[in-house]
Amino acid sequence: MNRRPEHLTQREEEILRCIRQWIEDKGEGPSMRQLAHAVGMRSTASAAYHLANLERSGALIRDGRGWNTCRLGH
Template sequence: MNWRPEHLTEREEEILRCIRWWIEDKGEGPSVRQLAHVVGMRSTASVAYHLANLERSGALIRDGRGWNICRLGH
């Protein structure tokens, strides 16, 4: 069953897709700066804001530089 919070923005979904791709491709999670570059954002603070929203929604769990994407819908 796919679970997708209705309140995720397109940007947040893009960030989740990027994290998933990065982990599958490189075997570890990206840094906030790397995420900003890949999704085309200049501000790492903006990326951090979206990551915090994703954590609050339960779609993402971070442990230092580790990432765990929870219940990511397609």
């Protein structure tokens, strides 16, 4: 079972659930645009902000440059 830091926002938890489901369904993480659309954001900049926070907290780890190479941390 993955443990998440207690300080994640509700939106960040929603993003992690979306990423987890996307990886299970498609074998890789969503692009930033796909993620923003999936969680109802109009701006990819908002998605980038939340993804950077998740990466800093260790809840998300990027294996490459793009977010579709991410994996869940902890």
